[in-house]
Each structure stands twice: as structure tokens, then as C-alpha cells.
Amino acid sequence: MMILTGKTIVSAARPPYPYGGEFVSQFMFVLRLVWFPLIVSTVAFGYGAPGLQAANFLVLFGALDRLGGFFVLASIREFAPFVTAIVVAGVAGTAITADLGARKIREELDALQVLGVDPVKNLVVPRFLALMLVTGLFDIYALLFGIFGGILATLVNGAPLGPFWATFFTNASTTDLWGSVLKCTMFGAIIAIVCCYKGMTASGGAEGVGRAVNQAVVIALLGVFAFNYVFTQTLLATHPEITVIR
Amino acid sequence: MRGAIAAPRGWLESAGDVAIFCARVLSQIASGRVLRFTGESLRQAGILILSSALVICGLVFIIGLQCGIEGAYFTRAQGTPAYAGVFSAWCDLRELVPYAFGYMMAAKVGTGLVAEIGSMRITDEIDAMEVMGIPSIAFLCATRLVAAWIVLPFVYIAAVGAGFFASYLAVVVQIGEVSSGGFFLIFWMFQNPPDLLFSVIKGMAMATTIVLIGLYYGYHASGGPVGVGTATAKSMVVNIVLVHLIGMLGTQVFWGANPRAPIGG
Numbered sequence: 001m002m003i004l005t006g007k008t009i010v011s012a013a014r015p016p017y018p019y020g021g022e023f024v025s026q027f028m029f030v031l032r033l034v035w036f037p038l039i040v041s042t043v044a045f046g047y048g049a050p051g052l053q054a055a056n057f058l059v060l061f062g063a064l065d066r067l068g069g070f071f072v073l074a075s076i077r078e079f080a081p082f083v084t085a086i087v088v089a090g091v092a093g094t095a096i097t098a099d100l101g102a103r104k105i106r107e108e109l110d111a112l113q114v115l116g117v118d119p120v121k122n123l124v125v126p127r128f129l130a131l132m133l134v135t136g137l138f139d140i141y142a143l144l145f146g147i148f149g150g151i152l153a154t155l156v157n158g159a160p161l162g163p164f165w166a167t168f169f170t171n172a173s174t175t176d177l178w179g180s181v182l183k184c185t186m187f188g189a190i191i192a193i194v195c196c197y198k199g200m201t202a203s204g205g206a207e208g209v210g211r212a213v214n215q216a217v218v219i220a221l222l223g224v225f226a227f228n229y230v231f232t233q234t235l236l237a238t239h240p241e242i243t244v245i246r
Numbered sequence: 247m248r249g250a251i252a253a254p255r256g257w258l259e260s261a262g263d264v265a266i267f268c269a270r271v272l273s274q275i276a277s278g279r280v281l282r283f284t285g286e287s288l289r290q291a292g293i294l295i296l297s298s299a300l301v302i303c304g305l306v307f308i309i310g311l312q313c314g315i316e317g318a319y320f321t322r323a324q325g326t327p328a329y330a331g332v333f334s335a336w337c338d339l340r341e342l343v344p345y346a347f348g349y350m351m352a353a354k355v356g357t358g359l360v361a362e363i364g365s366m367r368i369t370d371e372i373d374a375m376e377v378m379g380i381p382s383i384a385f386l387c388a389t390r391l392v393a394a395w396i397v398l399p400f401v402y403i404a405a406v407g408a409g410f411f412a413s414y415l416a417v418v419v420q421i422g423e424v425s426s427g428g429f430f431l432i433f434w435m436f437q438n439p440p441d442l443l444f445s446v447i448k449g450m451a452m453a454t455t456i457v458l459i460g461l462y463y464g465y466h467a468s469g470g471p472v473g474v475g476t477a478t479a480k481s482m483v484v485n486i487v488l489v490h491l492i493g494m495l496g497t498q499v500f501w502g503a504n505p506r507a508p509i510g511g
Binding site: 033040047053056060073088090099167206207209212217225232 | 301304305308309311312315316319320323332334340341342345349350352353357359360361362364365368369393470471472473474475476477478479482483485486487490491493494495496497498501502505507
């Protein structure tokens, strides 16, 4: 997988660049697959986990207005990238593995190589770049809908929205936002590499493709979470100012 | 206009198909016909323990670490580092362990079922089974659901344990602003056995849904090797959406009206 990562990055940077069309079509493909599951997931997650539980806790202290501040921590820093990664891995990643795996066992990839077409440059690189870009962009989208879940939780508790926004914007910082987007882009890269690798090394007929998808999504999730832990830890430890409650 | 109606109508139709299939599987269990295959159920239970228990606990462990560091930094920012236990107790037990369990169940067990049963379907093994007079829904599907019900509550509780241990490691050993005793005092104060029961119910609802969806997509796979891959990918989409919806509903039902915290009245 490391070798594939290296090859992908090198052949993405080195001319010629024949993957423009494939890049656009993969981008649109992921966009079309992911938008709906992502809306449902982020609103449900934002409303349930940080929304209701934190609101319960804050209502006990009569401090529901702090929910906005909590959503900076919860939604921007953690849950938006995290839910985006889960949905992209589960929806787009599995589709990519199934697609490449089917091509592998029908020997289309070997045929490409015989024709002198590099499968890494023409298949993996566009998927890698498209998934990185689309996951980073979906982070913003997930963030908006996660906060919408928080607004629902505030309204369910019968509180006005003004204090929510006030504490939200005083606590939000640019560091949080770029950290979130950067993290999410890296998640996209991890998912793309794992899923392409597992698809391209599928073997053993029908069961092989299914098994490749299964393994790909398990490894992608574990990789994403392990990376998330290291990244959050580093970000929080190196930027102490973002943890201050204002 | 017709195009706009076609998509929701398609979803409604497949939701109906899934419901019919689930009813057939459950009726096999309710009527006791699945008991004829108890041996197969136990074998599936063994496979589930050997292949999935460890990876589920592993993912929950990583999430527990995550909860621990977020909780430690959040409570430090409020000037109450001693209360990191509250955040860990709620974040682990009530929300993220069920979600992490659901994700890993969907990824490992759900897609695994689709791949296995789907390849049986497209190599006509299921038809062969029917010809030989073995009821395929009872033998393939109902036994796997029974196996999941036997094993998963224990796997879930083990996963909760792994999550708690990870939060303890992150808060006490790694960040180190709370003593071990101080952490546990707050940690146990903010949860009680009914919370664990609710959490298990939430996890089991997710697990049942995931297994049923996986069985449905596997049993109805078609279109050769590509079809199995596509069915696997599709089951993952449906499972992820359902996991989030069940998580939200569970939180609303169990903790929505009553925060169950030892503060105030």
C-alpha cells in the first residue's frame, strides 16, 4: 500500500496528465453517491450525539447558550470530518473497490497494461485526487448540516437561537476550520489508497470481489480512526489557544 | 416530474422488499423452524467471535482514546480537569461506542455476509440447496441472525470495556491531569446499570438491522461477480444511514427527556 501511495503521488505530479476527464467523472460520481447519505447521517449525528446529550447536560446548569461553543469542539473539530470519512469510505470507497475489483477479475487491468496504458496513472491517480478534493469539500457540507442538527436540538429544548450563534462564533477559530478541512482531505487520501489497492489486488472470482470490498472498508475505517487520533492529539497539543473557552 | 417521483418510488419499493424479506427471516425464527439447524447457528456464532470480535473491540478502543483526549482538553479549558470522567462516561457509553460498534459491524459483518451469501447466490448454490429440500432462508439467513443475537451482546459489552479502558489510558496516563481515583469517582458517578442496558439495546438494534440488511442484499444479489461487489457496496450505504438514524432515535428515546445525571433535581 505504501508503494502504491508513492507511485500514485509520483505519477500524479509527473507529466503527461491524461487523467483530466476521468478525474471529473469520478468527482461527479462520488458527489452523486454521497450527498444524500451524508445529509441524513450528519443531521442525525449532530442532533443525537452532541446535540441532545450536551443540551441535556447544559440545561441542568441553565446554560443552554453554551451549546454553540460546544458545537465548535464537537462538530468542527471531531464529528464533521469523522462522519464524512465514514460515509465516504462506506459509500464511495466500497463503490471504487467493487469497480476496480470487477475490472481486475475480468482481466481488464491486465489488458490495459498490455496496451501500454498505466493503470496507476489512468485509474488510481484520478480517483485519489477526486476523493481527496471531494472529501475536503464535503467536510464543509457535513459541518453545516451537523450544526443544523445542533440548531434542531436547541429548538427542541425551546431556547432561542441567538445565544447559540453568539457562543458559536466567539469560540470558532480559523485554526479549527483549516484543521478540520486538512484532516478530512487526508482521510480522503487514506480511503482512496486503501480502496484502490484492495480493488486492484482482488482475486478469486465473485467471492473475491466481495471479500475485497469487505477488507477495504475495514482497513479504511481503522486507518482513518488511527490517523484521526494522532492528528487531533497533535493539533490540540500544538495549538493550545483553540482549546480556550471564550 | 416523473423523474423526480421515480427515485423515491424506487426507494419505497426496495424498502417494501426488505421488509418482506425480514418478516420471512423472523417468521422462521419465531416458528422455531430455525431450531432444526442449531448446530449451524453455533458454528456461525463461532465464526463471528473468531473473525469479528477483535476488530470491533479495536475500533472502539481507538474511539475511546479519542473521547478521552477531547474530554481532557475540553474540561481543562473550563478549568475543571477533574471532571474529565463525565465527558468520557457519556461520550463512550451513550454515543460513540454504539456508533463505532455499528460502523464496524456494518463494515466487517454486514459486507462479509453480502459477499458470502451473494457469491452463493450467483454460483446457484442457494438454488441447489432448495432443490435438495433444505429451506435456504432458515438455513442461511435465520441461523446467522440467531448467531448474531447469541454472540453480539457479549461482544458489545467487551467493546464497552475496551472503550472505557482506552479513555482511562488517554485521560489518566497520557494527559495525566487527573489521578486514577479522581477519574473513577466522577466516571462511575455519571453512569448506572440502566445506562448500560440502554446502550446495549441501542447496539443490538443496530446489529439486528445490519445483519438483516446484509442478508437481504446477499440473498438477492444478481449479475455475476460485479453484482456481488455492487450489492456489497449498496448494503454499506443503507447500513450507514440506518446506523445513524437508530443512534439518533435511541438517544432521543432513552436520554431525550431525562438526562439521568446526578446533578440538581
